[in-house]
Amino acid sequence: MKTGARILIDSLKEQGVDIIFGYPGGSVLPIYDELYDADIRHILVRHEQAAVHAADGYARASGRVGVCLSTSGPGACNLVSGIATANMDSVPVVALTGQVPLPMLGNDAFQESDITGITMPVTKHNFLVDDSLRIPQVIAEAFYIAGTGRFGPVLVDLPKDVLMRTVSPDEILPGVPDLKGYRPTYHGHPRQVKKALELLRESRKPVIYAGGGIIAAGASEALCRFAEEMEIPVTITMMGLGAMRSDHPLNLGMLGMHGTRYANYAVTECDLLFSIGARFDDRVTGKIDEFAPNAKIIHIDIDPAEIGKNLTVDLPIVGDAKVILEDMLERLEPEDRIIRKSWLEEVGKWKEEHPLTAGNGGGLHPQQIIREISDMLDGGGIIVSEVGQNQMWAAQHYGFKRPRQWISSGGLGTMGYGFPASIGAWFACPDETVVLIAGDGSFQMNIQELGTVVQYNVPVKMMILNNMYLGMVRQWQELFYERRYSYTELPFVDFVAIAKAYGVPGRVVESEKDVVPALKESFETDGPFLIDFRIEREENVFPMVPAGAAIKDMIGEHVRQDVGGEPVEQEAD
Amino acid sequence: MKQHILSVLVENRSGVLTRVSGLFSRRGFNIESLAVGTCESPGMSRITIVASGDDAHIEQVKKQLNKLIEVIKVIDITERSHIERELALIKVNAEPGKKRSEVMQIADIFRAKIIDVGQETLVLEITGDTGKIHAIEDLLGPYGILELVRTGKIALQRGASTISPGK
Numbered sequence: 134m135k136t137g138a139r140i141l142i143d144s145l146k147e148q149g150v151d152i153i154f155g156y157p158g159g160s161v162l163p164i165y166d167e168l169y170d171a172d173i174r175h176i177l178v179r180h181e182q183a184a185v186h187a188a189d190g191y192a193r194a195s196g197r198v199g200v201c202l203s204t205s206g207p208g209a210c211n212l213v214s215g216i217a218t219a220n221m222d223s224v225p226v227v228a229l230t231g232q233v234p235l236p237m238l239g240n241d242a243f244q245e246s247d248i249t250g251i252t253m254p255v256t257k258h259n260f261l262v263d264d265s266l267r268i269p270q271v272i273a274e275a276f277y278i279a280g281t282g283r284f285g286p287v288l289v290d291l292p293k294d295v296l297m298r299t300v301s302p303d304e305i306l307p308g309v310p311d312l313k314g315y316r317p318t319y320h321g322h323p324r325q326v327k328k329a330l331e332l333l334r335e336s337r338k339p340v341i342y343a344g345g346g347i348i349a350a351g352a353s354e355a356l357c358r359f360a361e362e363m364e365i366p367v368t369i370t371m372m373g374l375g376a377m378r379s380d381h382p383l384n385l386g387m388l389g390m391h392g393t394r395y396a397n398y399a400v401t402e403c404d405l406l407f408s409i410g411a412r413f414d415d416r417v418t419g420k421i422d423e424f425a426p427n428a429k430i431i432h433i434d435i436d437p438a439e440i441g442k443n444l445t446v447d448l449p450i451v452g453d454a455k456v457i458l459e460d461m462l463e464r465l466e467p468e469d470r471i472i473r474k475s476w477l478e479e480v481g482k483w484k485e486e487h488p489l490t491a492g493n494g495g496g497l498h499p500q501q502i503i504r505e506i507s508d509m510l511d512g513g514g515i516i517v518s519e520v521g522q523n524q525m526w527a528a529q530h531y532g533f534k535r536p537r538q539w540i541s542s543g544g545l546g547t548m549g550y551g552f553p554a555s556i557g558a559w560f561a562c563p564d565e566t567v568v569l570i571a572g573d574g575s576f577q578m579n580i581q582e583l584g585t586v587v588q589y590n591v592p593v594k595m596m597i598l599n600n601m602y603l604g605m606v607r608q609w610q611e612l613f614y615e616r617r618y619s620y621t622e623l624p625f626v627d628f629v630a631i632a633k634a635y636g637v638p639g640r641v642v643e644s645e646k647d648v649v650p651a652l653k654e655s656f657e658t659d660g661p662f663l664i665d666f667r668i669e670r671e672e673n674v675f676p677m678v679p680a681g682a683a684i685k686d687m688i689g690e691h692v693r694q695d696v697g698g699e700p701v702e703q704e705a706d
Numbered sequence: 707m708k709q710h711i712l713s714v715l716v717e718n719r720s721g722v723l724t725r726v727s728g729l730f731s732r733r734g735f736n737i738e739s740l741a742v743g744t745c746e747s748p749g750m751s752r753i754t755i756v757a758s759g760d761d762a763h764i765e766q767v768k769k770q771l772n773k774l775i776e777v778i779k780v781i782d783i784t785e786r787s788h789i790e791r792e793l794a795l796i797k798v799n800a801e802p803g804k805k806r807s808e809v810m811q812i813a814d815i816f817r818a819k820i821i822d823v824g825q826e827t828l829v830l831e832i833t834g835d836t837g838k839i840h841a842i843e844d845l846l847g848p849y850g851i852l853e854l855v856r857t858g859k860i861a862l863q864r865g866a867s868t869i870s871p872g873k
Binding site for chain 1: 716717720724725728762765766769770772773774775776777778779
């Protein structure tokens with residue numbers, strides 16, 4: 134005879150799960166009792182939100198499905214923002230939650246919450262298991278849904294009596310998915326693929342716009358080969374960073390609100406935008422009517438609902454980015470290899486004229502810190518960011534070399550994501566140097582995870598870009614709200630002392646000359662290390678496209694007039 | 707803004723109606739009517755939704771519906787040759803005498819059935835398309851409609867075509 138909890142553990146092992154991030158509680162006691170001597174590792178976090186972010190970080194770093202576990206009621210509710218984060222960024226996570234026993238369901242029992250109802254809009258799918266015999270099937274379906282097609286989070290709600298009931302093994306339904314309504318498309322329609330090549334052949338000024346779908350599909354190599362064969366410049370969304378080496382001559386870096394000027398100019402001027410695994414998010418497109426205004430648009434996406442959602446495209450191809458790019462590479466004819474010399478020169482000139490700049494003179498400049506970290510790790514390691522200015526500086530200035538190296542909350546922009554995600558990333562890749570780039574605001578959103586870091590000796594290098602502000606909001610207040618810094622100033626916090634109290638070594642850096650020695654010390658230290666960089670307080674992230682403006686109209690630093698870019702007053706609304 | 711009748715074949719599991727209706731409100735799509743019930747395939751239900759919007763809007767609705775795991779098939783029935791029906795029950799004032807016979811005549815013309823007779827009221831059952839139901843509603847108005855309840859619209863394609871996969 135087997136309990137539901139035992140069946141659950143067996144089903145998880147069947148899926149290859151060897152690590153779970155979780156936090157115990159009353160309704161999941163049967164699961165924890167099984168975990169006590171199971172050969173699945175359980176990482177005890179300090180807050181359920183950290184469990185789901187860690188599972189998400191694990192998934193992004195490894196490409197495997199991440200698993201988290203919480204109790205019913207408050208435990209389950211604490212997962213919600215993390216589940217929504219994974220949903221927005223298409224990250225495969227399976228969240229297991231306890232639930233009150235079935236007979237008590239709907240009675241407002243102690244620690245009851247309708248978590249399937251609550252998470253319906255922020256999961257790819259969710260289940261309330263009402264029969265112990267169905268556990269293997271539900272778990273198989275949950276992993277299948279999470280980790281195929283467009284990835285996403287799946288929640289499985291497990292009532293306590295379902296976990297406790299004992300059943301005879303031969304009654305249990307097999308762990309085989311039975312999903313009539315779920316059939317992801319992987320192969321692009323051959324006619325559409327051929328048409329895409331025709332459009333590329335006709336184009337004089339093409340740009341590839343690559344997104345997180347490249348990372349998810351494992352299509353980085355195919356992307357780089359395609360871009361190189363065709364000599365097409367590539368711009369990458371924040372979610373796609375690492376899809377192509379940052380220093381690749383064809384790489385224009387990030388586009389959109391805090392993209393490079395040259396990427397935004399290239400998109401504005403191109404005659405063909407070849408979008409692969411990106412979703413025309415408002416932070417990328419700015420004013421959508423003026424996004425790639427002269428271009429025909431090809432849109433490859435595994436999710437048919439993304440096509441035509443934000444703008445009308447000329448040629449949609451539904452399918453997996455890697456499968457389609459490889460198909461296109463195979464179909465390439467010698468006449469497809471057109472060298473568009475004048476376009477490449479034009480783009481090259483923009484690149485040369487408008488490099489990303491790091492602040493100079495006086496104070497400590499965060500861009501410079503990111504560049505030092507990048508140099509010191511030779512563009513290696515796993516860089517996990519929080520959300521806000523720290524995130525944009527890291528995205529702009531780190532020299533990424535490979536996919537799955539950059540982990541950041543894109544769609545939802547969840548402050549407090551980075552620290553627990555960095556812990557999850559390290560468990561996925563324990564041989565990598567994991568660096569957390571945080572702001573003082575976001576670090577304090579899940580600062581309690583110092584406890585987890587210490588308990589498991591997770592060697593995350595925590596770099597706090599401390600400006601004693603909620604910096605990105607302050608930046609908007611400076612630029613668009615007449616410097617009325619309403620509730621964005623944070624008091625002094627001695628982060629090194631906090632770290633020390635947890636048993637984590639740290640150091641304060643106040644001047645440029647101390648940056649390199651402190652970084653060296655942190656990388657040479659076994660185990661976790663925290664650096665509190667007291668950066669220039671009112672440093673801004675530039676360039677910047679004000680919300681709702683066209684992406685060619687960037688503020689900050691110098692502005693080109695000849696592509697129609699209008700200099701926008703920094704004080705303008 | 708055109709009215710569309712979407713026919714949605716779903717797995718008959720708890721919560722599936724919430725997923726479908728929640729999707730409409732969450733994404734800012736309006737439902738004008740919704741009818742749901744089991745259908746010819748065991749374990750399946752068929753939901754008929756009337757929604758209005760421009761073509762791009764309806765296309766997005768269909769795609770989002772298709773993303774729901776429990777949704778097997780979505781068709782826009784308005785694009786095909788089809789028949790559609792609504793059913794309404796109307797409780798109308800009909801005192802014995804002249805008024806009652808007038809109401810009964812109207813019912814007769816519309817091929818409505820009288821399914822309840824009270825001292826002073828009649829309940830009519832009428833089926834038809836929206837226009838027909840509106841018409842009888844207008845005609846009965848002067849007598850005093852006490853209550854009116856209608857189902858959402860249901861629809862089928864004409865001829866041998868069906869929604870079911872593989873057919």
